[in-house]
Amino acid sequence: xxxxxxxxxxxxxxxxxxxxxxxxxxxxxxxxxxxxxxxxxxxxxxxxxxxxxxxxxxxxxxxxxxxxxxxxxxxxxxxxxxxxxxxxxxxxxxxxxxxxxxxxxxxxxxxxxxxxxxxxxxxxxxxxxxxxxxxxxxxxxxxxxxxxxxxxxxxxxxxxxxxxxxxxxxxxxxxxxxxxxxxxxxxxxxxxxxxxxxxxxxxxxxxxxxxxxxxxxxxxxxxxxxxxxxxxxxxxxxxxxxxxxxxxxxxxxxxxxxxxxxxxxxxxxxxxxxxxxxxxxxxxxxxxxxxxxxxxxxxxxxxxxxxxxxxxxxxxxxxxxxxxxxxxxxxxxxxxxxxxxxxxxxxxxxxxxxxxxxxxxxxxxxxxxxxxxxxxxxxxxxxxxxxxxxxxxxxxxxxxxxxxxxxxxxxxxxxxxxxxxxxxxxxxxxxxxxxxxxxxxxxxxxxxxxxxxxxxxxxxxxxxxxxxxxxxxxxxxxxxxxxxxxxxxxxxxxxxxxxxxxxxxxxxxxxxxxxxxxxxxxxxxxxxxxxxxxxxxxxxxxxxxxxxxxxxxxxxxxxxxxxxxxxxxxxxx
Numbered sequence: 001x002x003x004x005x006x007x008x009x010x011x012x013x014x015x016x017x018x019x020x021x022x023x024x025x026x027x028x029x030x031x032x033x034x035x036x037x038x039x040x041x042x043x044x045x046x047x048x049x050x051x052x053x054x055x056x057x058x059x060x061x062x063x064x065x066x067x068x069x070x071x072x073x074x075x076x077x078x079x080x081x082x083x084x085x086x087x088x089x090x091x092x093x094x095x096x097x098x099x100x101x102x103x104x105x106x107x108x109x110x111x112x113x114x115x116x117x118x119x120x121x122x123x124x125x126x127x128x129x130x131x132x133x134x135x136x137x138x139x140x141x142x143x144x145x146x147x148x149x150x151x152x153x154x155x156x157x158x159x160x161x162x163x164x165x166x167x168x169x170x171x172x173x174x175x176x177x178x179x180x181x182x183x184x185x186x187x188x189x190x191x192x193x194x195x196x197x198x199x200x201x202x203x204x205x206x207x208x209x210x211x212x213x214x215x216x217x218x219x220x221x222x223x224x225x226x227x228x229x230x231x232x233x234x235x236x237x238x239x240x241x242x243x244x245x246x247x248x249x250x251x252x253x254x255x256x257x258x259x260x261x262x263x264x265x266x267x268x269x270x271x272x273x274x275x276x277x278x279x280x281x282x283x284x285x286x287x288x289x290x291x292x293x294x295x296x297x298x299x300x301x302x303x304x305x306x307x308x309x310x311x312x313x314x315x316x317x318x319x320x321x322x323x324x325x326x327x328x329x330x331x332x333x334x335x336x337x338x339x340x341x342x343x344x345x346x347x348x349x350x351x352x353x354x355x356x357x358x359x360x361x362x363x364x365x366x367x368x369x370x371x372x373x374x375x376x377x378x379x380x381x382x383x384x385x386x387x388x389x390x391x392x393x394x395x396x397x398x399x400x401x402x403x404x405x406x407x408x409x410x411x412x413x414x415x416x417x418x419x420x421x422x423x424x425x426x427x428x429x430x431x432x433x434x435x436x437x438x439x440x441x442x443x444x445x446x447x448x449x450x451x452x453x454x455x456x457x458x459x460x461x462x463x464x465x466x467x468x469x470x471x472x473x474x475x476x477x478x479x480x481x482x483x484x485x486x487x488x489x490x491x492x493x494x495x496x497x498x499x500x501x502x503x504x505x506x507x508x509x510x511x512x513x514x515x516x517x518x519x520x521x522x523x524x525x526x527x528x529x530x531x532x533x534x535x536x537x538x539x540x541x542x543x544x545x546x547x548x549x550x551x552x553x554x555x556x557x558x559x560x561x562x563x564x565x566x567x568x569x570x571x572x573x
Contacts, residue, residue, distance in 0.1 A: 001083050001084055001106065001107055001110060002081060002082045002083045002084070003028055003082065003083070003084045003085070003086060003103065003106070003157070004028060004029045004030065004031060004077040004080075004082045004084075004085050004086070005023060005026075005028050005029070005030040005031065005085070005086050005088060006030075006031050006033070006070060006073030006074060006077060006085045006086065006087045006088070007019070007020075007030060007031070007032050007033065007073070007087075007088055007089070007090050008033050008035055008066050008069030008070050008073065008087075008089075008090065009032060009033060009034055009035060009037060009041070009045065009069070009090040010034075010035040010036065010037055010041075010063055010066070010069070011037045011038055011041050012041070012090040012091050013040060013041050013044055014091070015090065015091045015092040016044070016045070016048065016090045016091075017044070017048060018092060019088075019090055019091075019092055019096075020032075020048055020052055020055065022096050023088075023096060023099075024052065024054075026099065027054070028054070028086075029054050029056065029077075029082075030052075030054055030055045030056065031056050031058060031072075031073040031076050031077055031085075032045060032048070032049060032055050032056065032057050032058070033057075033058045033059075033060065033069040033070075033072050033073050034057060034058065034059045034060065035060045035063055035064060035065070035066070035068065035069040036060045036061060036062040036063035036064065037063075042059075045057055056076070058072055058073065058076060060072070064174050065173075065174040065175035065176070065178070066154070066174075066175060066176060066178060066179075067172060067173050067174040067175050067176070067177065067178020067179070067181075067182075068174035068175075068178075070087055070154075070178060071167065071172065071174070071178070073085065073087075074087075074158060074160060074163055074164075074167075075164065075167060077160060078160040078161075078163070078164045082160060083110070083159070083160055083161070084106055084110075084157050084158060084159060084160055085157070085158050085160055085163075086099065086102065086103075086156070086157045086158075087154055087155065087156050087157075087158065088154075088155055089154050089155070093155075093200050094116065094154075094155040094198065094200060095198050095199045095200070098116065098155075098196065098198040098199075101196055102114050102116070102155075102157055102196055103157070105157075105194055105196060106157045106159075109192065109194055110159065111159055111162070111191065111192065112159065112191065112192040112193065112194050113156060113157070113158060113159060113162075113183065113186055113191050113192070113193050113194070114156060114157040114194050114196065115150065115153055115155070115156040115157075115183070115193060115194070115195050115196075116150075116153045116155035116156060116195070116196060116197075116198035116200070117149055117150050117153070117195035117196060117197045117198065118150055118153050118198060118199075118200040119197050119198065119199050119200065135151060135152060135180060135219065135223075136148075136149070136150065136151070138223045138226070138227070139151045139180065139183075139184060141227065141230065142184050142223070142226040142227055142229070142230045143184060143187050143188070143230070143237065144230065144234075144237045144238065144291070145187075145237070145240075147187070147192070147193055148183060148184070148187060148193050149195050150195065151179065151180045151183045151184065152179055152180060153179070153198075153200070154179050155198060155200070156183075159191065162186060162189060162191050163182070163186065165189070166182065166185055166186060166189060170185060172185070173218060173222055175218060176218065176219065177218045177219050177222040180219065180222065181222055181226065184226055188229070188233055188236075188237070190240070277337060277340075278337070281333050281336075281337070282330070282333070285329050285330060285332075285333045288329065289325070289326055289329045292547075294547075294548070295329075295547035295548070296322075296325055296329075298546075298547050298548050298549055298550070299325040299328045299329070299547060300320060300321075300322070300324075300325050301549065301551075302467075302541070302544055302546070302550065303316060303320045303324050303325065303328065303541060303542075304320045305467045305468065305469065305551075306467060306537070306538060306541040307320050308467070308468060309467050309468045309538065310538055313538070313541065315540075315541060315542055316541065327542055328541075328542050328544075331542040331543060332545055332547075335378075335379045335495075335543065335545070338379055338495075338500075339379065351499065351500075352493075352499070352500045352501070352502060353499065353500065353501040353502065354501075354502040354504070356502075356503075356504040356505075357502075357504070359489070359504055359506065360489060360504060363487070364443060364445070366443075367442075367443035368443055368486075369439060369440035369441065369442065369443050369444050369445060369446065369486060370440070370445060370446075370486055370487045370488070370489060371440075371445075371446050371447075371448060371481045371484055371486060371487070371488045371489070372445055372446070372447045372448070372488075372489050372490075372491050373448060373449075373450050373477065373481065373488055373489070373490050373491075373507060373529060374447055374448070374449050374450070374490075374491050374492070375449055375450060375451040375492065375533055376449060376451055376452065376544075376545045376546050377451070377492060377494070377533065377536055377537050377540070377543055377544055377545070377546075378492050378493045378494040378495070378536070378540065378543045379493050379494075379495065379500065379543070380447075380491060380492070380493045394439075394442070394443075394444040394445070395444070395445050395447060396436070396439050396444055396445065396446050396447065397447045398446065398447065398448045398449070398477075398480075432480070433480070433483045433484075436480070436483075436484055437483075437484060440484050440486050446484065448477040448480060448481065449477065450473060450474070450477040450478065450526075450529050450533075451473065451533060451546065452474065452546065453472055453473070453474045460474065460475045460476070461473060461474055461475060462474075462475055462478075462522060462523055462526040464523075464526045464527045464529075464530035464531075465527070465530065465531075465534075466530050466533065466534050466550070466551070467534055467537070467538075469551050470551070471530070471550055471551045472551075472552070472553070473526045473529070473530060475522060475526075478511060478522050478525050478526060478529075479522070481511045482510070482511035482512045482513065483512070485510050485512040486510065487506070487508070487509055487510065488507040488508045488509075488510070488511055489504055489505060489506055489507055490503075490504070490505040490507045490529070490532055491503070491504050491505075492532075492536045494536065494539065494540045494543055495540070495543065496539075496540065503536065505532065507528070507529075508525070511525055
């Protein structure tokens with residue numbers, strides 16, 4: 001990969017010198033575009049280009065707009081043999097400390113467009129902030145996808161071959177509409193878009209060249225053209241959606257729904273309670289049901305398998321069809337509302353049937369920790385929340401992915417005092433084991449889900465019968481529980497007959513044992529877990545919230561991963 005910097009500049013005198021100084025350590029060639037600046041700015045840019053030999057100064061004789069300046073820089077970099085270009089603003093808005101991580105992402109995904117995902121502070125003008133979300137909505141419509149989380153951030157790395165192809169085929173807007181239009185049209189062209197969170201500020205002494213009325217009119221016209229362009233590409237975009245959801249491990253699928261969308265749901269709940277929240281949520285769930293082919297198919301497959309092992313199940317009358325799956329999706333939405341209820345302290349522990357509570361409470365009262373083996377069946381989130389509120393129990397939850405990061409950020413804002421600790425785990429190593437040993441010794445709970453493999457656990461699974469078919473379960477949670485050498489409990493929290501009931505079972509005094517017979521011991525533990533999971537899943541199948549192919553063979557995942565790796569390698573060559 002050959003990378004260059006592209007910096008458009010129009011009368012930015014205050015920050016450009018500092019911006020270039022902060023970029024010098026990267027040792028990257030830079031195309032600095034003077035977009036018809038005034039005489040003092042032009043003179044300053046010439047001095048800077050002379051002082052920094054790695055800077056190439058390009059001039060527009062008059063101001064053509066940010067988009068035109070970026071286009072000039074990108075095309076110049078491509079003509080000079082560069083494969084990628086990093087666009088960065090001249091006014092100091094962007095955090096240059098995030099550049100190494102963006103470069104790393106581009107090296108791993110050389111065909112993708114790498115874009116910053118702005119994390120704003122209070123300096124952003126509110127009008128600009130709210131306007132962005134209107135554009136986000138239209139971009140989601142124009143791409144029939146939520147893959148583009150922010151289309152207005154001018155901090156991104158372009159793959160120049162794809163970009164040059166686009167320039168040769170289409171004329172793009174030359175002003176503030178450029179960033180949006182090029183991202184959408186590259187996406188139409190088949191370029192993936194990857195986002196990395198980055199801090200963005202609006203400097204007090206900074207100047208903005210956004211022309212309120214003119215640029216808003218330009219952007220509105222652009223969205224109109226893009227919408228009709230989407231209609232002509234409808235079959236291609238729908239086919240791309242289907243391909244992207246197929247053959248993808250669940251842990252590599254991004255969380256559907258932006259942080260602000262989920263925050264809107266929580267805010268509506270606080271303002272209008274369940275009725276307003278449902279008025280907003282149900283159309284959203286309907287959209288996800290209609291557009292989420294893979295999740296919808298996984299729902300149908302699971303409910304069909306339940307029907308196979310329990311032909312007369314009262315919750316699945318008749319032949320399983322789309323309306324059962326829709327009820328499945330709605331049950332997930334209602335469970336999300338109950339989670340918010342719990343985190344807002346509107347569901348009390350006394351309102352939850354928990355007959356075996358003392359089995360665990362007495363141990364915690366003595367200051368002794370334990371492991372809870374849980375699953376994505378039911379609403380354990382509710383149980384965690386009310387326990388934290390009323391028992392002051394420190395709960396440490398092991399998570400394999402950041403898929404629920406947005407939802408958890410909102411829950412934390414609803415109750416900042418919650419004593420919940422999410423521990424991100426990608427690999428089971430000594431540091432993880434030592435950390436959790438400390439948690440157990442301090443009398444805390446460690447919660448581990450045992451029903452989801454990760455993309456990192458391929459080849460490290462144990463097959464156990466589940467609903468009449470062998471399903472892969474990860475070894476990691478059971479190995480980790482053994483390393484912690486403490487009592488292990490199973491917990492399920494199900495909504496039954498209009499209220500929640502917690503099922504707590506003692507699973508093992510310890511899963512630790514000698515190396516001899518370790519495989520057999522793990523296999524037996526997974527089989528017992530699978531049996532109890534099946535027992536409760538058959539009781540409440542619509543509360544099964546694993547919307548992916550649960551029985552998918554691990555060796556199939558490995559073959560597909562190898563095929564994708566070979567395909568990417570061939571494309572790169």
